[in-house]
Structure formats: structure tokens, C-alpha cells
Amino acid sequence: MLGSSSSSSCSHHHDQQHQQDQEQLHLQSDLSPPSIYLRQLLLACARSISHSDFTAAHRIATILSSNSSPYGDSSERLIHSFTKALNLRLRLHLPHPPPLSINNDAILQSSYLTLNQITPFIRFSQLTANQAILEAINDDQHINHDIHILDFDITHGVQWPPLMQAIADRRPPPTLRITATGTNLETLRRTGDRLSKFAHSLGLRFRFFPLLLPHHTVDDVINHLSAVLLLPNEILAVNFVLYLHRLLTDRDKLLLVLKKIKSMNPKVVTLAETEANHNHPVFLSRFEEALNYYTAIFDSLEVTLPPNSRERMAVEQVWFGREIADIVMAEGENRRERHERFLSWKTMMKVAGFRNVALSPFALSQARLLLRLHYPSEGYNLDVVNDSFFLGWHNQPLFSVSSWH
Known part of the structure; x- marks a missing residue:
């Protein structure tokens, strides 16, 4: 009897509290723009989680869920998106957490291709990396060498056709070989077939080697690097575009990977990364950083695309939604999106024995042209710092690209 009366009074208190929260929300939203207040609530929810006050966090998350929408501004x-991620994190603290539904791989791949079309992020990274590779292999002393590209996580291979075109124009044209890593052998083979057909149409001698890394973990990479075939008459270029952050689960092992790459004597290593610290061990710091970073991403999408754009929704909900969920929800080794800022990568590359190679004025004008032609919004800017390029939205840097030898 005692138990039931105590639980009913507890439930009454909870309802009262919920009502107060709702009243407070309506009161505040009359005084200030709702989005500012909702943002404060998001931070309050994250703070409650960081203090292990899951009752309060759940209450705030309920208010946020009923006051936000994937269709608004x-x-x-x-x-x-952040409320969804917080709810996923809260589910982990239930006595019997329900299984999480993971994004379907086909939907994810489709959103990647859409992301590539509607934002400059991937194209800027790949175009700049290609230019760095092209300038390194066009060095006079290597003009008669064949070219070998080791590409980590090639996905659909959209980076390579423009570079293949430029290589095919060389006289005499060299042979191009790509060793491509991925987690799905079928996807790797399809990518290889597409690139082989394209090479054939250019009259370019081309070979494609799929290297399956089933888990894309640091150990996976270390175990499979010895399978990469190196030939004496080839220049090696190693491409890390938006990939290396996944190996930050173990910094010491990542340094081993970088040192192993250095021992393969590449002519150039290209590195593109998200310019944010989403790898902070303290949840609240990581949450605040992610909130600022993705605010800029969502603002840029708002200005670039028309209202109710389906493409934008797919990219926000699936691609960036998955990143946000991973940063907010996962702890320890389960987290994949471990973005760190350029200065952190610069330190690691130098420890591994690499030096930064300045990107050329031509690479800069080419990147600026890409932004002007395809994304004529005033918000995007391009900065050159430490011989590397930074693509930003207003004052928020978003991505960095650098070249190493």
C-alpha cells in the first residue's frame, strides 16, 4: 500500500514538474525567440545528463521533442537532430534499453551522393587533394613514373575521374593504379568497375585493387597495410579524405599507422578533416562544440537550398543526423566521429615524420572558383593558414585540407 501511494505522489510530482516546465517554456517563448530558448533547453538537458540526473534530462527532452521539427527553419x-541524439543517449540508461535502429547502408550511401551534390564540403576536399597529388606527380624528375594511389575509404570513387582526366592528358600517359579500402567488397568492386570503364574511355592504362577492411579499425588498418603492393617504378600518393579521425580510438596505434605510411615513402599524403574537436572526453564539452559546429552547417544548408528541399532534409537527417547521434550518444570505443582540429593533426603528422607542403596558388584559385560557381552564397569563406586551406561558414571553420611529404 505504502509503495503505491509513494509512487502515485512521485508521479503527481513529476506531472506537476512537467506542467511547470511547459508553462515556463510558453512564458519564455513569449519573451525571447523560441529557438534561443530551445537551445538553452538543449544545453540544460545535456548538463542534466552529464550530472547523471536522467529524470530531469528526460523531462526536458520530452519538451524539446514536442517543440522541434525536421521541417522548420x-x-x-x-x-x-540534437534532441533525437539526446533521446538515443537517454535510452541507454533505461533498465532494458530497446535495440537501436542503425541507418540502412543504402540510405547512407545515397545521402553521401546528395551531400556531394548540394554542399561544397566533399568537392572542396577532394578537388584540393587532387591538385596537391597532381602537382606532386608532375614533378620533372618523376615524369616517366607510373602512379599508385592508396585511397582510404574510396566509397563511390567520385574523387578520381577529374584526376584521371588530367593524368590521361600527360604525354606519354603513365599507368595509374588505385588501391582502395572499404568495408564492403561488393561496393568496392562496383566502384572499381566504374573507374575502369572511365579509364578505358580516356585510353588510360588503369588497374584497381580492392583492399577490404571489414571494420575500418586501427588494428584492421595495421594488419592489412602489409598487403599493399609497392612497385619500384611508381610514385605513391596516399589519400586520407575525411577518414583518419575514425582511427583516433587509439592515438598510439594511429601514430604507428602514420609511421608505417611514412616508411612506404609516399611522394604526397593528402589529409582532409572536419575542423572541430568532437573527440573531447568530457561529454558536455563535446556537446557544446558539436552544437556550435552543426549550427554553422545547418545555416549554410538553409541559405544554399530552397525551403522544403528534400535533398537538404536527407543530408541533415541521415548524414549529419548520424554524425550528431554518434558524437552525442556514444562513449568510449563505440564512437566513430572523433573529429579533431588541424593543429592536432599537424602535431601527429610531424611526430610521424611528415612535413607540411604548401598548397599552390593555383589550388587556391581553383577552390575559390568552385565556391563561386556552385555555391554563390556570401557565407562561405576560404582561409589559408599554416600552408593549409580552411573552408568556413562566416566565422566558423568547417573543414581543413593539407598536403604532406
């Missing part, structure tokens, strides 16, 4: 959509 950029701040509403951002709040919706």
Missing part, C-alpha cells in the same frame, strides 16, 4: 531542424 535551420535552428528548429538542428534542435530536432
